[in-house]
Amino acid sequence: MRVFVAGATGAIGKQLVPRLVEAGHEVHGMTRSESKQAMLSELGAVPVVADALDPDQVAEAVGKARPDVIVHQLTAIGSLDPRHFDRDFAMTNRLRTEGTDHLLSAGQAVGVRRFVAQSYGAWPYARTGGPVKSEEDPLDPAPAREMRESLAAIRHLEQAVLGARWTVGIVLRYGAFYGPGTSGAPGGEQFELVRRRKFPLVGDGGGVWSFIHIADAAEATVAAVEHGNSGVYNVVDDDPAPVAEWLPVLAQKLGAKKPVRVPRVVGRLFAGEAGVVMMTELRGASNAKAKRELAWRPAHPSWRDGFAA
Numbered sequence: 001m002r003v004f005v006a007g008a009t010g011a012i013g014k015q016l017v018p019r020l021v022e023a024g025h026e027v028h029g030m031t032r033s034e035s036k037q038a039m040l041s042e043l044g045a046v047p048v049v050a051d052a053l054d055p056d057q058v059a060e061a062v063g064k065a066r067p068d069v070i071v072h073q074l075t076a077i078g079s080l081d082p083r084h085f086d087r088d089f090a091m092t093n094r095l096r097t098e099g100t101d102h103l104l105s106a107g108q109a110v111g112v113r114r115f116v117a118q119s120y121g122a123w124p125y126a127r128t129g130g131p132v133k134s135e136e137d138p139l140d141p142a143p144a145r146e147m148r149e150s151l152a153a154i155r156h157l158e159q160a161v162l163g164a165r166w167t168v169g170i171v172l173r174y175g176a177f178y179g180p181g182t183s184g185a186p187g188g189e190q191f192e193l194v195r196r197r198k199f200p201l202v203g204d205g206g207g208v209w210s211f212i213h214i215a216d217a218a219e220a221t222v223a224a225v226e227h228g229n230s231g232v233y234n235v236v237d238d239d240p241a242p243v244a245e246w247l248p249v250l251a252q253k254l255g256a257k258k259p260v261r262v263p264r265v266v267g268r269l270f271a272g273e274a275g276v277v278m279m280t281e282l283r284g285a286s287n288a289k290a291k292r293e294l295a296w297r298p299a300h301p302s303w304r305d306g307f308a309a
């Protein structure tokens, strides 16, 4: 098939493109930068230069590639201060709203058969009931104040993709990425915070996180490009775990001292409501549906071993 990957040069894109090429697909990879075209060619893709926020450029790029499938992996996350979550996600939120709409319009114009888009499964679920959520469970009706715009953007993306009845719309709710090229790698921003004891354990550390190795996320995406019905799929590992469990293990693997423990009230001062929610109230996600319907299995079933890989 001809597959158009928006976000082909990013953490997930760099893992995804070579796998799609290896599987025999003709990949068209989008970037804003003329200078990244050579990298895309090396990955095996036909480079396409366009700005995802410019509807005419997107329509032209997709129109030229005439893909069977579009994959939307556009984000612009950078470093994150949870006190200013929505501010730091502002550009990603535009890519999830305007960017999604432009890609869908361009895809409809050329009649793409499938549209696969990146969503997130590691913080948006409602913080009530059991610790591990399926795709049927509701998203948070009352997110922390600093996360409202970001959750609204996720909802927009999901509703737009699932509502596109002219194609097979697939939403992949990835867990928190770790592994090569992500902030969850030795030297990466998140792992460095843990190594330097700047990622404290807040309150009881009861927030449940779902992780996914970046290579497993890419494998699941290839599966979604090739088969699977329209719908939402959690793409997470087999081992959702509370912060109080994974953070000390990660610190030890990074050769760091035990994480600092701070009460909720202190956590709120330094990380805001969003930070406290993430450390104490999040729910994890179940990958049962992705395993069943995408015939996918994570090669790194648990962060316990994956963090060391």
Ligand SMILES: NC(=O)c1ccc[n+]([C@@H]2O[C@H](COP(=O)([O-])OP(=O)(O)OC[C@H]3O[C@@H](n4cnc5c(N)ncnc54)[C@H](OP(=O)(O)O)[C@@H]3O)[C@@H](O)[C@H]2O)c1
Residues within 6 Å of the ligand: 006, 007, 008, 009, 010, 011, 012, 013, 030, 031, 032, 033, 036, 050, 051, 052, 053, 073, 074, 075, 076, 077, 078, 095, 120, 174, 175, 176, 177, 178, 181, 182, 183, 184
């Ligand atoms: N589930 C998760 O945990 C999750 C999800 C996403 C990201 N992350 C993490 O966040 C960190 C940084 O990610 P990131 O989002 O900053 O960057 P990234 O991984 O470098 O990916 C961003 C991609 O979006 C493209 N892009 C952004 N704005 C665009 C625009 N206006 N037009 C066209 N393409 C555009 C970029 O292309 P060009 O720059 O080539 O134009 C690039 O291919 C990484 O550590 C990653 O692992 C985690």
